[in-house]
Each structure stands twice: as C-alpha cells, then as structure tokens.
Amino acid sequence: MGSCVSKGKGDDDSVHNVEFSGGNVHLITTKESWDDKLAEADRDGKIVVANFSATWCGPCKIVAPFFIELSEKHSSLMFLLVDVDELSDFSSSWDIKATPTFFFLKNGQQIGKLVGANKPELQKKVTSIIDSVPESPQRP
Template sequence: MPVVDVYSVEQFREIVNEDLLTVAWFTAVWCGPCKTIERAMEKITFEFPTVRFAKVDADNNSEIVSKCKVLQLPTFMLVKNGKLIGYVIGANLDTLKRKIREIISNT
C-alpha cells in the first residue's frame, strides 16, 4: 500500500478510524533522521501490504501534531479503528517493524 500524504485534520481522522492498522509517520523536511529513513520507509510499505502508512508533515499539520502529542521527530503512531496502540519514537526502523509484526500477530 503506498504512503498517503496527510493534508488535513479531517483526512487524518478518516485514515486513523479505518479498520486497518495505520502507522502515522510524523516527519519534517528539516529533520535529519527523518531524511535518513525516507527511502527505507518506502520499502517498509511493501513489507507490510496490509498496513496503511500515513505521512504527516509536522510543519504543515501542527494541529494534528498537537492532538497526537508528538514531541520529537520522527515519531510513528500506530492506530487501528481510531484506537491508539502505541508509539515508536526516533528513527529506529527495526523497532517499528517489530512492533508492526507484534500487532499483526495479535489480531
């Protein structure tokens, strides 16, 4: 499933309320670690075809960042059916993949 760019609070709300595991990926163009993992994140979407990845530009979506209590970048928020499952903070993609696998195996 391709990465969806989030442009509004309404769009974000729709995405996180779907019956899919969603990884909201909070990032910014000035964030060095975010840039470092950009290509790897695109590959991860192919590893997990049943997971929706939503990219949230922190600078253009400050209301979403505030509501989701994101304090550092990158942050990955894992949600399903509107319910927060957890966060992965920082550019540790191994931790993110492990968390996604854990959630998938428990559903």
C-alpha cells in the same frame, strides 16, 4: 536512531531532496484527510502506522525510505505520513515532542508508539502488530 526536537538554523529543505511518501504511504495534508483515512482503515479492518515527520529532520530523512519499503511489504496495514510543520496544530494535539514519532492505531485508538528513527525497532513493532492480527477470511 536519532530524533529531531526543533528545526536547526541553516537547515535548508532544498538541499536535501528525500522522498517522504511513496509506495503505499498516504500523505496527510488536512485533518479531514486524516479522518477519512482512519475511517477507511476502520472499515477495512486495517491497523494504521502514522509517521509524524518533518522535511528538515535528518533522522526523518534516513527512516523515510524504510517506511516506504515497509508500506510496500505490508499492504495489510495503512501507512500515513503527517508533516508536523504543515499540520502543526494537529500534530500538537498528538503531543509530538520529537520527530519522527510513529503511532500505531487500531479503530482510531493508539495501540503503540515509537519515537525516533530506529529502523530495527520500527520493524519489530510492525512485525509484532501483523503477528497479533488474526487473518481475515477471504471474501467471496
């Protein structure tokens, strides 16, 4: 249930080969792809769960498979992954103090936040969000 504040000396990405994206997790590599996915979520009426993470962060590696699992179970939500090192300026604009940090967004606005690799709390927040969204009628 920890979080990382800065990259430690001796952390070697090649030693720890963890899959951070997969399932229904969309890897965000540019500000434009972020904007596109938020627009898509708004259009589809989906709430976004954004994971601001780092490949060198131990707790991020621990929670990554669980995040992927959640994305596969809850297709009514949109799951995004942002590498804070790849998009450092963008991540700074979200005031990321530690990784992982999860933001929950509806219509582009923050409706929740969780800092740290706390799987039970992440599950609780996702469940709470799903329970708060009325089911949309099936389209013909």
